[in-house]
Amino acid sequence: VMAETLLKVAGLQAWYGESHILHGVDFEIRRGELVTLLGRNGAGKTTTLRSIMGILGKRTGSIAFEGRETTGMTSDHIARLGIAYCPEERGIFSSLNVDENLRLPPVVKPGGLSIEEIYKLFPNLLERRYSQGTKLSGGEQQMLAIGRILRTGATLLLLDEPTEGLAPVIVQRIGEIIRQLKSRGFTILLVEQNFHFAATVADRHYVMEDGRVIDTVASSDVQQSIGKLQSYLGV
Numbered sequence: 001v002m003a004e005t006l007l008k009v010a011g012l013q014a015w016y017g018e019s020h021i022l023h024g025v026d027f028e029i030r031r032g033e034l035v036t037l038l039g040r041n042g043a044g045k046t047t048t049l050r051s052i053m054g055i056l057g058k059r060t061g062s063i064a065f066e067g068r069e070t071t072g073m074t075s076d077h078i079a080r081l082g083i084a085y086c087p088e089e090r091g092i093f094s095s096l097n098v099d100e101n102l103r104l105p106p107v108v109k110p111g112g113l114s115i116e117e118i119y120k121l122f123p124n125l126l127e128r129r130y131s132q133g134t135k136l137s138g139g140e141q142q143m144l145a146i147g148r149i150l151r152t153g154a155t156l157l158l159l160d161e162p163t164e165g166l167a168p169v170i171v172q173r174i175g176e177i178i179r180q181l182k183s184r185g186f187t188i189l190l191v192e193q194n195f196h197f198a199a200t201v202a203d204r205h206y207v208m209e210d211g212r213v214i215d216t217v218a219s220s221d222v223q224q225s226i227g228k229l230q231s232y233l234g235v
């Protein structure tokens with residue numbers, strides 16, 4: 001039995017000022033799925049996440065979360081429905097310590113992880129509990145950025161290139177965490193450049209090019225589709 005559709009994006013267009021970036025993005029995610037958006041630099045992946053989160057000037061088309069249209073909503077209304085965004089730049093407050101950073105985002109829905117559960121998932125963060133944001137390594141900052149949104153009660157996590165700039169051993173650790181989050185029932189939309197990493201964690205991949213989704217590949221078909229994927233991604 002297939003799970004219900006949690007998020008359905010249809011004909012999504014988006015602009016930064018006068019620049020028309022998304023030209024009709026279509027895809028959907030079922031509850032509990034882990035899906036990636038793949039594509040070259042500038043394809044519109046980050047813009048798609050920002051559009052879903054409502055933190056972008058102008059967008060048209062349809063974004064339905066649990067069947068509810070969200071394109072007219074403000075970002076904090078969207079957050080309260082249970083969507084959380086972990087940006088590529090991570091957004092750690094350098095003047096706050098790990099514990100303070102973790103407690104920062106408001107809890108919007110019941111069902112989020114407790115601080116103790118988050119520390120159990122990220123033992124390094126527990127060790128660094130009273131360290132300032134600036135003192136953390138890139139991997140620790142990324143774990144903090146992910147950990148922070150788990151408390152909010154969001155059920156859909158939008159993760160923007162969590163492996164960017166990290167050492168292979170840390171990338172592997174982030175992969176394990178993402179798989180654990182999926183097994184806890186979170187639905188995850190992951191933007192990735194690293195397609196080898198994406199293939200190890202995701203159920204399905206959507207390929208973006210020039211502001212559109214141009215193809216979809218199931219992880220079970222990645223091996224047969226490798227040539228096609230490499231040409232899309234220019235690798």
Ligand code: ATP
Nearest residue numbers: 016019021039040041042043044045046047048193
């Ligand atoms: P990347 O991995 O480089 O982030 P991406 O697929 O996520 O790639 P986007 O960040 O969504 O791509 O960018 C899509 C297009 O929008 C690019 O041409 C980019 O230059 C442009 N763009 C991104 N942010 C802005 C902005 N704040 N103002 C104007 N144009 C922008």
